[in-house]
Amino acid sequence: MAPRAYWKGYLRLSLVSCPIQLFPAASEREKVRFHQLNRDTGNRIRYVKVDADTGDEVAADDIVKGYEVSKGNYIEVEPDELEAVEIDSTRMIDIDQFVPRKEIDDLYMKDPYYIVPDGEVGLQAFAVIRDAIKKQGMVALGRVVFTNREHVISLEPRGKGLMGVTLRYPYEVRAEKDYFDDIPNESVPKDMLELATHIVQTKAGHFKPDKFEDHYESALRNLIKRKQEGKPIERPKEQEPAKVIDLMEALRKSAGKETPARRTQARSTTSHRRTTKKSTRSSARHRKAG
Template sequence: MARSIWSGFLSLGLVSIPVRLYSATQEHEVDFHQFERGTADRIRYKRVNERTGDEVEYDDVVKGHDVGGGEYVIVERDELDEVAPGRSRSLDIEQFVELAEIDPIHFQKSYYLGPSDDDTASSYALLRTALEKTGRAAVATFVMRGKEYLACVRASGPVLVLETMFFADEIRDPVKELGDLPKAASRGKQLTMAVDLVEAMTEPWKPQRYHDTYTERVEELVEAKRDGKEVVAESPPAATGATDLLTALQDSVAAAKKTRGKTAAKKKTAKKTAKKTAAKKKSAA
């Protein structure tokens, strides 16, 4: 059984449903330690008092907010918890929205939201079914680990999924960040071919077909260096010039259609084989 990272009440009007929050994802990582170059000496970090040079125990560390002029306001952990009493135990639903209305740029991290006791599991299931039937999501707020989160709660199969979200003022303005962005042509052969390429490469979403190739390369690098071998680096792709764009698009469309045709042929063959196998089993029975 997974260990929950937060527990509290999902509050909807006068209804309170005890729930627990669980991590829904895990990232691929190759662990590395830090060493001084040319030695086998590990590099370690310590909490050190910059004035005395003495190491400081974790329990003796407090937070300080810079108010300017070299002055800090010191805040204890307990004081942060007391700012919003009860908020760290309540997931308050503010409204319901069409899930499709939320721009994915707002999504931060996914969690599973599960019922915490059998007595109220039916209330949990009722909300999940209602969200699934309406195609809507609940927008809620809650406090976890000293931080307030905006959250989206949605149905996903048998479970409720909670997505922590960025607040509107946390999302940067693309124009301010990137400056004036180029405008695409509204018509012409290039746009037609670009649309054709999108259509030719459109397939049902199958997350299982993708895997972390970079982590695999890192693991290969570590293994090769352990065996004293060299790893040849891949060359980055060259940028397509404006004069070559139409040709590149046409070739890409042709390649995509060819690949799609092969995939369709394989599926057709697999279906025929499955039908033959089923027929043989039926006749044998």
């Protein structure tokens, strides 16, 4: 079965437009999901909407949206009033400008979508817009409406189609200074930095997402399989994390280098062996002379 489009509308660059479809580029459907059951009956749990004060169940037609202006005080907003604030770009992605991709902070990147032409009628117009964006070597910014909310969306060529990524608004991004400003400045010794850099270099590689493994997901599937087969479920023994007492020592061990203690012990052992051999040879000469 072909995937169902999440959104259908038009892509427009100035006076050029074409019909398009958007499909989510990521999905979590494949993850293990649990339902809540009644332990006694094994039946699914159903949630109902109730009045917070009376406890009575409320019918869907009697539920209205409300905005809390102060503690316990709400402004009720009817569906037709919400329709009054609908914006023009409901079924249109208008390209407003082009910006360098490197200027878009990753913090603003949100949800990815695949964008494809909807039918053959606008195929050439789609190709023109796609190739124009590609030739510019920049990212197009437009606006799109999902479920009555307007989002800024970035567009860039990807294969034969386009990839769109919705962007967060500035008010949705928290300021890093609120979290980082209290981190004290720490001077890192040169030898520590060199060891840490060495560790980084030994772990350097290339981005290969096909090598990623969701260990928790695998463990869940194994648990379900064992339950189906009637096998007992044993809780694994918890491993206590290693206590880092000496940072330099930990870095040396991580880098696969000998610690000072080991080198001292090695020198002591070697010295002891040499002394023993020398003593043995001296005793042998003494016996021979006697």
